Amino acid sequence: MADPAKRPSAAHTAYAVTKELILSGELPGGSLISEGEIAERVRVSRTPVREAFLRLESEELLALHPKRGAVVVPVPPGEAADVLELRLALERSAAERIARIGLRGDHHERMRELLRRQRALAEAADIGRFADADEAFHRCIVEASGNRLAGRFYATLGDRQRRMSITALRPRPERLSLLADEHEALLRHLLDGDSAAFASALLGHLTATHGSPYAAGRDDR
Amino acid sequence: MADPAKRPSAAHTAYAVTKELILSGELPGGSLISEGEIAERVRVSRTPVREAFLRLESEELLALHPKRGAVVVPVPPGEAADVLELRLALERSAAERIARIGLRGDHHERMRELLRRQRALAEAADIGRFADADEAFHRCIVEASGNRLAGRFYATLGDRQRRMSITALRPRPERLSLLADEHEALLRHLLDGDSAAFASALLGHLTATHGSPYAAGRDDR
DNA sequence: AGTCATAGATACAAGCTTGTATCTATGGGG
DNA sequence: CCCCATAGATACAAGCTTGTATCTATGACT
Known part of the structure; x- marks a missing residue:
């Protein structure tokens, strides 16, 4: 062949x-x-x-x-929180840098495109592809910061994330629209340069989808 | 022997x-x-x-x-949320019934005793035994409602709960005091007959310890 | 005290897999 | 076109486990 x-x-x-x-x-x-x-x-x-x-x-x-x-090897029960915490850290850090240096046009365009794609997939109730576009959106945030190392590290979380999102994300198709709404809000905060609001919205977003990263064992509680 | x-x-x-x-x-x-x-x-x-x-x-x-x-057999990743949701349901239901019928003296005494025990164990930093006393406290709430069926069903969650709490509950000994504080607050709401406050406090308590039960897949979001 | 039933010990056969050695096919380089 | 190296196919030996059959010990009952 x-x-x-x-x-x-x-x-x-x-x-x-x-x-x-x-x-x-x-x-x-x-x-x-x-x-x-x-x-x-x-x-x-x-x-x-x-x-x-x-x-x-x-x-x-x-x-x-x-x-x-x-x-x-099973996903260790506590690892969901670990991965989530790292995601939060990377994305918040990215939002802070973007607040300082601004959001480049091509990254903005890319996120817009992903949001449009999510809307279409929400309407088609395509959960699998929606999850892919969801992941691409978050990854784009980290990449938009310009920190290549963070982008690479974030990608390694992808495999671990997938094993958890398969079971965690069992959404009804209606929820996909809500998720797209939350992504819109996140982009708005990025454009406003409001990294504090971004962090707060992100925490709510990830908590609703994947549970709280601030579970037992965390030191910052 | x-x-x-x-x-x-x-x-x-x-x-x-x-x-x-x-x-x-x-x-x-x-x-x-x-x-x-x-x-x-x-x-x-x-x-x-x-x-x-x-x-x-x-x-x-x-x-x-x-x-x-x-x-x-590994604990399925999503099961933590399932078990938590059931715990919430049973304990809130128990609180509502207790608000109606009052809290019997012996149950009150039992919870007081368990709280004293938790204080001592927090001081001794005995995480294992604290977890046992923690579990006994919550179980007592359900049993105090007088619903024997709920009490029995709650007990079956015990095994599944233990497999998760071993990994979820990796607390620093200092956190044990905070958990005991939260148990005090729960008992106070029971005594006040305030099942709404009890439900809210319980949600915060369990979320902090075990993550949010309202993860993806829930219908009430 | 004797007998019977059952739980458990033990030994051997069989199933399922990997480990290792050998052979083959294919591709690249001279 | 030939030769060499490497990836992969294949076959057989060996390890680890369970399945099954038989024997033994113990407790209960008569």
């Missing part, structure tokens, strides 16, 4: 497919899988699957048990 | 020990265990352990995989 640049290796395909199964929730935490099972699914031999498993183990998505199988 | 009434069977011992390991978090969700491993730990043969595993499977604490082992 025709493939651009270089055909991905069997090991990489096995890795990508398995990772997607985990992140999408099709293989939930606690599942017990095997090299043979994935090999059959991806239609390769066990050798590249073995390599993929090792990689996923290093990413703490799989726990390998010799001669017994691999367990999909 | 001397034992009262009847010595518990090996199967029951294996069951109780394994369940405690799971609820306490020593065997977290995603752990892969075996009959032999537990048999060695409890010092019995595999036969009673096998029976215990079947029981734990029916309670959805273990997932058995023939010839491979048993996986400790």
